Amino acid sequence: MNPKFVMAAALAAAAIAPAWSQPAQRPMFATTKVEGTDNVYVFRYGNHQSMFVVTSQGVIATDPISYGRPQAAVTYIEEIRKVTDKPIKYLIYSHHHYDHIAGGQPFRDAGAKILAHKKARERLAVLQDPATPLPDETMDKKKTLKLGDTTLELSYLGLNHSDSSLVMRLPKEKVLFVVDFIPVGSVPGRGMIDFYPLEAEQSIKQVLAMDWKTLIPGHPGPGDRLGTKQDAQDQLIFLQDASAAVKTAAREGKCWEPAEKEVKLPKYEKWPGYENNLQFVTRRYCGLWGRGT
Ligand SMILES: [Zn+2]
Numbered sequence: 001m002n003p004k005f006v007m008a009a010a011l012a013a014a015a016i017a018p019a020w021s022q023p024a025q026r027p028m029f030a031t032t033k034v035e036g037t038d039n040v041y042v043f044r045y046g047n048h049q050s051m052f053v054v055t056s057q058g059v060i061a062t063d064p065i066s067y068g069r070p071q072a073a074v075t076y077i078e079e080i081r082k083v084t085d086k087p088i089k090y091l092i093y094s095h096h097h098y099d100h101i102a103g104g105q106p107f108r109d110a111g112a113k114i115l116a117h118k119k120a121r122e123r124l125a126v127l128q129d130p131a132t133p134l135p136d137e138t139m140d141k142k143k144t145l146k147l148g149d150t151t152l153e154l155s156y157l158g159l160n161h162s163d164s165s166l167v168m169r170l171p172k173e174k175v176l177f178v179v180d181f182i183p184v185g186s187v188p189g190r191g192m193i194d195f196y197p198l199e200a201e202q203s204i205k206q207v208l209a210m211d212w213k214t215l216i217p218g219h220p221g222p223g224d225r226l227g228t229k230q231d232a233q234d235q236l237i238f239l240q241d242a243s244a245a246v247k248t249a250a251r252e253g254k255c256w257e258p259a260e261k262e263v264k265l266p267k268y269e270k271w272p273g274y275e276n277n278l279q280f281v282t283r284r285y286c287g288l289w290g291r292g293t
Helices: 003-021 071-083 105-109 118-127 190-194 197-209 229-251 257-262 274-289
Strands: 029-033 040-045 048-055 058-062 088-092 113-117 137-139 142-147 150-156 166-170 175-178 214-217
Touching (some): 058 071, 118 137, 214 229, 229 257, 257 274
Antiparallel strands (some): 040 048, 048 058, 142 150
């Protein structure tokens, strides 16, 4: 090959490579309409996201996602205002974890009624965080919210990622908003600390039995994509694989430290979070199989 051509090709490759290897700069927040619907939106701020639904009688918002960043809730409301001038009637907490539900006061100031599972209210009442308003209304196993032309079904499926997680389902739109207990295409991490391993599998099976097509997760999936039933199925199998691997290690006396170093699940090494998070998954399953809790 002509050496001049080789040189030119190498220079061209060098000029192009950085653009390929670095992801495009992502804005701090974004509001996106869910494909196939005309009134369901995802509001993302940093690496957290929430669903909001615009109905003929007002807006149903979820998770304020403003932990340590009160401006996120203000931006969230401004983003809703760009879509509709209808009142924000409800703010629903997906579960009690602060990274999703802290900072909801601006929604209450805007007149929204805050709704959560009863266990979330109990936990938040003890903590008395001034940035995190308590729910006005709580529920136990099931509640159907009707606002204008929209029906939103709220279900508590028992223990899983937390003891207060709600599954929010829009039956007509076949959309589901589920936070943290079914991550889309990624390995869960520090959130495993108060995770209920065996019960979580049962919850995911119940979610799989429901009628839905699109899953909005509480953290964006790879490339900001939403999830499908396949993702829920994959997460279930991931948990089962992790559980089985740690069970073996635990019975060899390897919990905690040797297991945290040695347990590998190469099948999932391409999933975001694999390198950094697998140790937290192993630690939680060591709690189960190597300790009994
Ligand atoms: Zn959580």
